[in-house]
Amino acid sequence: MILTDTHTHLYSEAFDEDRSEAIERAMALGVQRFFIPAIDSTYTEAMCDLEKSFPNNIFLMMGLHPTHVKENYEAELQHVEEMLEQRKFYAVGEIGIDLFWDKTFLKEQQEAFRRQIRLAKKYKLPIVIHCRDAFDEVFKVLESEKDDDLYGIFHCFTGTLEQAKKALSYNMKLGIGGVVTFKNGKIDKFLAEIPLKHIVLETDSPYLAPVPYRGKRNESAYLMNVLEKLAEVYGESAEVVANMTTENSKQIFGI
Numbered sequence: 001m002i003l004t005d006t007h008t009h010l011y012s013e014a015f016d017e018d019r020s021e022a023i024e025r026a027m028a029l030g031v032q033r034f035f036i037p038a039i040d041s042t043y044t045e046a047m048c049d050l051e052k053s054f055p056n057n058i059f060l061m062m063g064l065h066p067t068h069v070k071e072n073y074e075a076e077l078q079h080v081e082e083m084l085e086q087r088k089f090y091a092v093g094e095i096g097i098d099l100f101w102d103k104t105f106l107k108e109q110q111e112a113f114r115r116q117i118r119l120a121k122k123y124k125l126p127i128v129i130h131c132r133d134a135f136d137e138v139f140k141v142l143e144s145e146k147d148d149d150l151y152g153i154f155h156c157f158t159g160t161l162e163q164a165k166k167a168l169s170y171n172m173k174l175g176i177g178g179v180v181t182f183k184n185g186k187i188d189k190f191l192a193e194i195p196l197k198h199i200v201l202e203t204d205s206p207y208l209a210p211v212p213y214r215g216k217r218n219e220s221a222y223l224m225n226v227l228e229k230l231a232e233v234y235g236e237s238a239e240v241v242a243n244m245t246t247e248n249s250k251q252i253f254g255i
């Protein structure tokens with residue numbers, strides 16, 4: 001059984017004390033593949049160091065996170081572009097729109113999202129979408145960029161069944177994490193209506209730890225709790241869900 005954490009910020013300062021141990025703990029449980037979303041240029045070096053330490057297990061993405069789209073976003077997009085030109089990445093992410101924290105840079109967020117989608121298409125890469133309080137805004141950009149080269153993952157999906165179906169219509173898989181274990185998380189109620197071939201697993205660590213760790217630091221080993229919950233939702237064995245979601249991740253990332 002090989003599990004894939006399609007979204008984990010293992011380079012985060014939250015892991016400075018025990019990064020290798022956290023990775024070893026996950027690997028001991030079968031979580032062998034870690035896909036690492038970018039945030040902004042200040043983390044690029046830490047991401048590359050992480051890759052050097054675990055070259056067979058760590059797969060990097062490149063992108064500018066919507067909450068980090070600020071006055072300097074042009075320079076940040078330049079960095080994304082230069083990095084994509086320089087070396088292999090497995091996705092452009094995480095990118096998107098976040099109106100939960102701050103609406104000041106909505107226009108710039110939309111612009112950065114669109115330009116990064118075009119970069120992904122240029123390099124034939126999937127996108128990994130971050131969407132918070134911004135489904136309409138995200139769908140609007142996707143609608144105008146929709147074509148055969150647009151595909152990827154709707155990370156930390158927390159919308160309705162209707163929004164889930166809409167995401168699938170843009171060639172997106174749904175990234176499911178700790179929220180599915182929350183009592184008020186809601187998505188567990190309808191997820192079984194979305195075929196498993198559209199689902200990938202993620203932790204989004206160090207954020208959004210699943211029950212029974214809710215509120216604590218999340219780590220990739222806790223992907224097992226997400227797996228168990230999904231097995232219950234779909235009425236399948238954990239092994240079937242693990243294998244299928246890893247296959248789905250291979251289909252998206254090409255590795």
Ligand SMILES: [Zn+2]
Pocket residue numbers: 007009037094204
């Ligand atoms: Zn993230």
